[in-house]
Amino acid sequence: MTSTEPENVRRVACVGAGVIGGGWVAHFLARGYDVTAWDPAPDAELRLRRLVDAAWPALTQLGLADGASTDRLTVTATLEEAVGDAQFVQESAPEKLDVKRDLLARLDAATPPGVVIASSTSGYPMTDMQTDAEGAGRLVVGHPFNPPYLIPLVEVVGGERTSAEAVAWASRFYEVAGKSVITMDREVPGFIANRLQEALWREALHMVANGEATVKEIDDSITEGPGLRWAFMGPMLTFALAGGEGGMAHMLDHFGPSLKSPWTRLEAPELDKALYDSVVAGCDDAAAGRTIADLVAERDQGVIDVLRATGRLPGAGKESGK
Ligand SMILES: NC(=O)C1=CN([C@@H]2O[C@H](COP(=O)(O)OP(=O)(O)OC[C@H]3O[C@@H](n4cnc5c(N)ncnc54)[C@H](O)[C@@H]3O)[C@@H](O)[C@H]2O)C=CC1
Numbered sequence: 184m185t186s187t188e189p190e191n192v193r194r195v196a197c198v199g200a201g202v203i204g205g206g207w208v209a210h211f212l213a214r215g216y217d218v219t220a221w222d223p224a225p226d227a228e229l230r231l232r233r234l235v236d237a238a239w240p241a242l243t244q245l246g247l248a249d250g251a252s253t254d255r256l257t258v259t260a261t262l263e264e265a266v267g268d269a270q271f272v273q274e275s276a277p278e279k280l281d282v283k284r285d286l287l288a289r290l291d292a293a294t295p296p297g298v299v300i301a302s303s304t305s306g307y308p309m310t311d312m313q314t315d316a317e318g319a320g321r322l323v324v325g326h327p328f329n330p331p332y333l334i335p336l337v338e339v340v341g342g343e344r345t346s347a348e349a350v351a352w353a354s355r356f357y358e359v360a361g362k363s364v365i366t367m368d369r370e371v372p373g374f375i376a377n378r379l380q381e382a383l384w385r386e387a388l389h390m391v392a393n394g395e396a397t398v399k400e401i402d403d404s405i406t407e408g409p410g411l412r413w414a415f416m417g418p419m420l421t422f423a424l425a426g427g428e429g430g431m432a433h434m435l436d437h438f439g440p441s442l443k444s445p446w447t448r449l450e451a452p453e454l455d456k457a458l459y460d461s462v463v464a465g466c467d468d469a470a471a472g473r474t475i476a477d478l479v480a481e482r483d484q485g486v487i488d489v490l491r492a493t494g495r496l497p498g499a500g501k502e503s504g505k
């Protein structure tokens with residue numbers, strides 16, 4: 184690969200500028216990069232600029248990199264213009280395999296040689312998405328968490344045709360850009376965190392479908408319970424403490440047998456109209472009059488408070504080396 188060193192990247196392209204692409208744009212702008220963005224929707228630029236403006240107060244609170252500005256965003260009329268001069272490309276188009284395949288092949292054709300192209304996919308293995316691209320060696324998954332401008336984690340993994348160099352480059356680049364990276368050495372559908380989230384989500388939907396718990400009870404059970412621990416200690420170490428002085432070994436001896444009890448339903452429930460409507464109505468009730476914009480602002484402040492309380496606020500610009 185002939186790419187720029189991760190530390191020297193200045194120009195990033197974001198293709199697909201919805202919830203996640205827009206979040207990536209906000210993140211890279213706050214880190215001081217020049218960002219080009221392309222999205223085929225007619226109202227994409229308006230939505231994108233609105234998203235960036237809404238994120239900026241949170242990003243300012245975190246500390247912007249030297250020279251960071253929303254003026255460094257250019258929305259282009261074509262995909263080719265967006266990536267033609269890019270030193271890194273983040274794809275965030277809809278989660279449809281045919282769209283990803285086609286788009287990654289187009290991006291590969293239009294992006295300068297050696298430049299790494301990452302997909303935000305939340306579950307497809309890169310092997311399935313890189314089928315139509317000639318330069319498949321530079322295509323990686325860089326799976327973010329919403330909003331990418333506040334949640335540090337990115338899961339990086341290549342496909343069968345991806346070069347190890349591209350995976351290593353992407354991991355280093357994300358670190359330089361202020362992310363917390365898990366680099367996977369093999370493909371697993373849903374990567375690590377989404378497999379865990381999906382298990383929880385599947386159970387939540389079963390409970391709503393069966394009338395066993397309301398949407399609010401499900402949310403409260405996490406925010407008032409395990410969620411408080413998970414912000415700074417994961418499920419493994421947390422459960423090790425359930426074993427007292429005996430740690431995880433005692434925890435397994437004590438609670439291992441209940442793993443065989445039917446606490447979980449491994450099949451997803453049918454997402455029929457009744458379940459769909461219950462979940463949507465339950466969320467509307469839980470929002471209690473707050474708009475999506477209100478909830479986004481509340482979430483952003485909450486994440487910042489948790490990061491601050493757990494000593495994980497990055498010094499803006501310093502770690503980024505920019
Ligand atoms: N929403 C979330 O919480 C997360 C989503 N992701 C992943 O990010 C990607 C994007 O998802 P969202 O931002 O949620 O979707 P979204 O629907 O908010 O945004 C998708 C954007 O892509 C644009 N688009 C449509 N066709 C396109 C094409 N051919 N080329 C480029 N752009 C195109 C749309 O106009 C839209 O603005 C998906 O792969 C998804 O799995 C990853 C992590 C979290």
Ligand SMILES: C[N+](C)(C)CC(=O)CC(=O)[O-]
Pocket residue numbers: 305327328329377380
């Ligand atoms: C809902 N989702 C599966 C697209 C979520 C993610 O992929 C990650 C996140 O933000 O939780």
